[in-house]
Amino acid sequence: MSEHFRYPKESFEWQSFARQPWRLRWRLRSIPNHFGPEFQEFYALLGKSLYWNAEEIANYQWRKIAALIAHAAKTVPFYQRWFAEQKISAGDIRNWVDFQKLPVIYRSDIDQNLADFTSSEFKLHRGSPASTSGSSGRVLKFYRSWNTESFRRAVLWRHFNQIGYRFKEPRVSLNVAFVDAEADLLYKYDPIDNLVMINGRFLHASTAKAIHDLIKRFKPVMFYAHPVALATLGKAMEEVNLPPLNLPVIYVYSEVLNQATLKIIRRQIGVNIFDHFGNRENTISASQLHCGNYHINSEFVYMELTPSPNQFEGQPLHRVLGTNLINYAMPTIRYDCGDLASEISQCSKCKIAHPTIRFIGGRDKNFLVSKHGLLHCQFDDFLHKHGIEMPDDIQIEQVDIETLILRMVAGHDYVLERDEPILLGHLRDATKGWFNIRVEYVDAIQQTPGFKKSKVVSRLGAENLESTKE
Numbered sequence: 001m002s003e004h005f006r007y008p009k010e011s012f013e014w015q016s017f018a019r020q021p022w023r024l025r026w027r028l029r030s031i032p033n034h035f036g037p038e039f040q041e042f043y044a045l046l047g048k049s050l051y052w053n054a055e056e057i058a059n060y061q062w063r064k065i066a067a068l069i070a071h072a073a074k075t076v077p078f079y080q081r082w083f084a085e086q087k088i089s090a091g092d093i094r095n096w097v098d099f100q101k102l103p104v105i106y107r108s109d110i111d112q113n114l115a116d117f118t119s120s121e122f123k124l125h126r127g128s129p130a131s132t133s134g135s136s137g138r139v140l141k142f143y144r145s146w147n148t149e150s151f152r153r154a155v156l157w158r159h160f161n162q163i164g165y166r167f168k169e170p171r172v173s174l175n176v177a178f179v180d181a182e183a184d185l186l187y188k189y190d191p192i193d194n195l196v197m198i199n200g201r202f203l204h205a206s207t208a209k210a211i212h213d214l215i216k217r218f219k220p221v222m223f224y225a226h227p228v229a230l231a232t233l234g235k236a237m238e239e240v241n242l243p244p245l246n247l248p249v250i251y252v253y254s255e256v257l258n259q260a261t262l263k264i265i266r267r268q269i270g271v272n273i274f275d276h277f278g279n280r281e282n283t284i285s286a287s288q289l290h291c292g293n294y295h296i297n298s299e300f301v302y303m304e305l306t307p308s309p310n311q312f313e314g315q316p317l318h319r320v321l322g323t324n325l326i327n328y329a330m331p332t333i334r335y336d337c338g339d340l341a342s343e344i345s346q347c348s349k350c351k352i353a354h355p356t357i358r359f360i361g362g363r364d365k366n367f368l369v370s371k372h373g374l375l376h377c378q379f380d381d382f383l384h385k386h387g388i389e390m391p392d393d394i395q396i397e398q399v400d401i402e403t404l405i406l407r408m409v410a411g412h413d414y415v416l417e418r419d420e421p422i423l424l425g426h427l428r429d430a431t432k433g434w435f436n437i438r439v440e441y442v443d444a445i446q447q448t449p450g451f452k453k454s455k456v457v458s459r460l461g462a463e464n465l466e467s468t469k470e
């Protein structure tokens with residue numbers, strides 16, 4: 001891609017503000033004021049509720065669930081019909097055992113009938129669309145209320161504060177490639193958040209120095225990015241021998257953190273890495289705190305596990321059901337978000353009473369289906385253990401129940417006779433010898449939106465995980 005970039009006129013430097021003094025208003029404006037009274041209210045609540053005990057959390061959650069069910073039964077066609085069919089009313093759902101009688105909702109249910117899940121009080125709750133794409137590539141339309149968005153922001157900012165980043169401190173993010181008139185901008189600057197957003201188009205060795213200089217000048221407290229993008233930047237920096245950035249806080253989201261990716265981020269960007277696990281529907285939300293565990297944001301969502309028919313390496317594999325407690329525009333109760341977890345439990349390492357969740361396989365959905373059952377393909381980690389780091393250039397595709405394609409970009413130092421048998425051998429070991437493997441060489445691995453280059457593509461695996469609807 002192009003190495004030619006330009007700097008924005010509206011920058012973080014004071015000279016830039018001197019030229020456009022009206023922008024100072026935004027630079028000095030307080031973030032809670034900017035986000036509005038709902039945000040301020042939720043943020044104040046979350047400051048206290050983090051330290052609630054288990055009973056206080058349970059009381060709060062039941063109060064919110066009961067109100068949400070009553071609202072859904074009154075204003076949402078799907079639930080109006082369900083309660084009529086069952087010949088019960090919302091008031092008959094009296095405890096968590098009753099709650100489990102409510103039907104599990106799947107992405108496909110909403111996909112097929114958006115209106116059926118939309119509240120008749122949609123306007124009152126200021127619903128706005130949030131689209132989300134599945135691993136099958138289909139885009140799901142979803143509505144979130146104004147309060148949901150304010151609450152989501154408050155949850156995010158509580159997490160930021162917990163890990164050592166405060167309002168108005170400089171923050172940098174890596175964004176997906178800018179388009180149109182902005183395509184050649186190296187970065188954009190948002191004076192309200194005091195945020196530098198770097199153009200994902202320029203994560204190469206040839207532009208790494210410009211990004212490195214920019215970050216050194218801006219001195220961010222926190223780097224907020226997709227882990228694959230961060231690792232790409234880290235590798236580009238290494239290629240041209242740039243020193244590590246050592247930023248105080250690294251915030252990543254929505255992807256499995258494999259050891260190879262983590263190692264590059266630690267080495268080149270910073271060692272204090274925190275992760276957030278959520279979805280666009282806002283039915284699941286868990287934040288990694290200093291203890292290293294993912295604590296559920298139980299003021300925002302109620303999460304439960306339901307047994308799946310599958311086992312995974314001798315462990316029970318549960319599907320995660322989530323209910324957003326705030327979204328009155330489109331209530332979806334017990335929503336199957338397609339994620340898998342082994343358990344929800346109390347934290348063994350810190351005193352915070354909000355339960356922790358242990359996800360399996362993260363977001364990558366690196367699952368293969370074999371005749372012997374599901375297999376989580378951690379080829380990346382496997383290679384890493386053997387000292388091989390080439391996470392971007394390899395993809396595994398499952399063709400059928402017994403065939404895999406090992407797809408590779410052969411780099412300039414790749415020696416076919418030497419390297420192919422080694423990689424094949426490692427993939428055989430990583431997949432327990434359960435598959436026939438074919439090797440295919442390509443010019444580039446296709447990239448999907450949001451920096452993702454799927455390491456493992458398995459229609460069978462995705463179907464198995466997404467369609468366990470009985």
Ligand SMILES: [Zn+2]
Pocket residue numbers: 289291292293295347348349350351352
């Ligand atoms: Zn903890």
